[in-house]
Amino acid sequence: MSDSNTTQYAILGMLATMPMSGYEIGKHLRNTLDFFWTESNGQIYPALKRLTAQRLIAPVATPNAGKRVRQQYTPTPAGIRKLAEWLAEPPRIQPPRNGLMLKLFLGRFAPEGALVQHIVSFKRRHEQTLDAFMKLRESVPKDDAGSADLKYWMLCLEHGIRLRRAEIDWCGYVLDTLGASPSRSRRNRKRSE
Amino acid sequence: MSDSNTTQYAILGMLATMPMSGYEIGKHLRNTLDFFWTESNGQIYPALKRLTAQRLIAPVATPNAGKRVRQQYTPTPAGIRKLAEWLAEPPRIQPPRNGLMLKLFLGRFAPEGALVQHIVSFKRRHEQTLDAFMKLRESVPKDDAGSADLKYWMLCLEHGIRLRRAEIDWCGYVLDTLGASPSRSRRNRKRSE
DNA sequence: ACGACCATGTAAAACGTTACATGATTTA
DNA sequence: TAAATCATGTAACGTTTTACATGGTCGT
Numbered sequence: 001m002s003d004s005n006t007t008q009y010a011i012l013g014m015l016a017t018m019p020m021s022g023y024e025i026g027k028h029l030r031n032t033l034d035f036f037w038t039e040s041n042g043q044i045y046p047a048l049k050r051l052t053a054q055r056l057i058a059p060v061a062t063p064n065a066g067k068r069v070r071q072q073y074t075p076t077p078a079g080i081r082k083l084a085e086w087l088a089e090p091p092r093i094q095p096p097r098n099g100l101m102l103k104l105f106l107g108r109f110a111p112e113g114a115l116v117q118h119i120v121s122f123k124r125r126h127e128q129t130l131d132a133f134m135k136l137r138e139s140v141p142k143d144d145a146g147s148a149d150l151k152y153w154m155l156c157l158e159h160g161i162r163l164r165r166a167e168i169d170w171c172g173y174v175l176d177t178l179g180a181s182p183s184r185s186r187r188n189r190k191r192s193e
Numbered sequence: 194m195s196d197s198n199t200t201q202y203a204i205l206g207m208l209a210t211m212p213m214s215g216y217e218i219g220k221h222l223r224n225t226l227d228f229f230w231t232e233s234n235g236q237i238y239p240a241l242k243r244l245t246a247q248r249l250i251a252p253v254a255t256p257n258a259g260k261r262v263r264q265q266y267t268p269t270p271a272g273i274r275k276l277a278e279w280l281a282e283p284p285r286i287q288p289p290r291n292g293l294m295l296k297l298f299l300g301r302f303a304p305e306g307a308l309v310q311h312i313v314s315f316k317r318r319h320e321q322t323l324d325a326f327m328k329l330r331e332s333v334p335k336d337d338a339g340s341a342d343l344k345y346w347m348l349c350l351e352h353g354i355r356l357r358r359a360e361i362d363w364c365g366y367v368l369d370t371l372g373a374s375p376s377r378s379r380r381n382r383k384r385s386e
Numbered sequence: 387a388c389g390a391c392c393a394t395g396t397a398a399a400a401c402g403t404t405a406c407a408t409g410a411t412t413t414a
Numbered sequence: 415t416a417a418a419t420c421a422t423g424t425a426a427c428g429t430t431t432t433a434c435a436t437g438g439t440c441g442t
Contacts (some may be wrong), residue, residue, distance in 0.1 A: 238424085
């Protein structure tokens with residue numbers, strides 16, 4: 001497997017944290033990891049086949065207690081080794097394509113008020129995400145008896161929280177600068193510089 | 194042109210700020226906009242052809258004072274209108290694929306110390322970028338006589354500064370949590386929570 | 387049995403990068 | 415004039431999404 005086959009490594013990694021079926025991987029991505037990683041079905045199932053062919057994962061005997069069958073997979077020892085090698089390599093930085101920044105950069109050509117609308121939506125979305133993250137952080141058991149993964153997961157969560165706070169603060173600054181509608185700008189005034 | 198043809202709109206927008214050749218677009222992206230937008234040559238030149246065919250941009254009579262010829266383009270009035278329409282639409286959020294977060298999330302399977310290395314590099318890179326951004330912000334003329342674009346460009350720059358500060362702070366927190374090597378962690382200790 | 391959704395999968399198209407080809411102009 | 419680099423372009427390839435196909439299972 002080539003080093004830059006990120007999809008396969010991402011899936012291999014997810015299976016390492018917990019055996020899952022293709023469907024469960026999709027669900028898990030959408031529910032949990034969506035904030036820093038996504039895969040579509042068109043990627044997941046072919047990747048599972050390739051990983052199986054390379055003996056990096058293997059189908060698991062499913063309990064199947066009268067339930068619907070979902071073929072789960074788990075990494076082989078070779079898969080775990082391969083994962084560790086990949087984790088040791090410096091992460092690839094994805095080329096940035098920030099649509100909001102691009103539109104703001106071209107703000108002079110935008111219709112009056114359009115940018116403010118974009119910023120307001122962007123801010124609201126991040127506020128909702130931040131809220132969910134804060135609740136999630138509070139819900140984590142205080143004792144250290146959690147899984148071995150917990151420490152790392154909390155660092156990712158912390159990243160999500162801090163970055164979103166920075167985005168939200170910046171949105172406030174932008175709205176003040178661009179002169180948002182009075183009802184809105186009053187709430188944000190204290191964040192201006 | 195379909196709404197989601199971001200490459201073409203990005204190039205149309207860049208030409209709106211200033212007439213440029215394909216080569217200059219590439220240069221400009223790499224030097225200036227690289228922090229939130231990128232295009233490769235394999236995208237730029239075909240996009241210029243398509244935009245020309247659609248009469249959204251037009252070749253410009255180049256001064257050509259004994260210099261090397263570079264065919265520059267500038268948007269047509271229709272192009273400017275099209276750009277304004279696109280700017281009014283809510284920006285597409287690109288699906289996140291944060292390689293560093295993914296590797297941190299799978300940290301349990303990584304070889305000892307590998308993640309700390311990744312974080313250290315990541316932090317250093319962001320520190321360098323932040324430094325460049327701060328210098329750029331200071332170099333901007335204090336009087337308002339700048340171009341009409343300046344206000345928007347400064348907001349983008351402010352975003353870059355704030356987000357990088359958040360990343361750097363988070364890196365310090367991670368290094369403290371993961372127990373970096375003593376020489377390094379001492380420097381970061383004051384950021385811990 | 388019927389509709390709804392679960393679960394897996396695939397083909398086609400869109401998107402993007404890489405690596406190279408080509409020729410022109412500048413510089414030493 | 416040779417080397418370097420400027421400037422435009424394209425073909426090949428890999429990746430990713432989209433949209434659909436297929437058939438199973440569940441609730442009623």
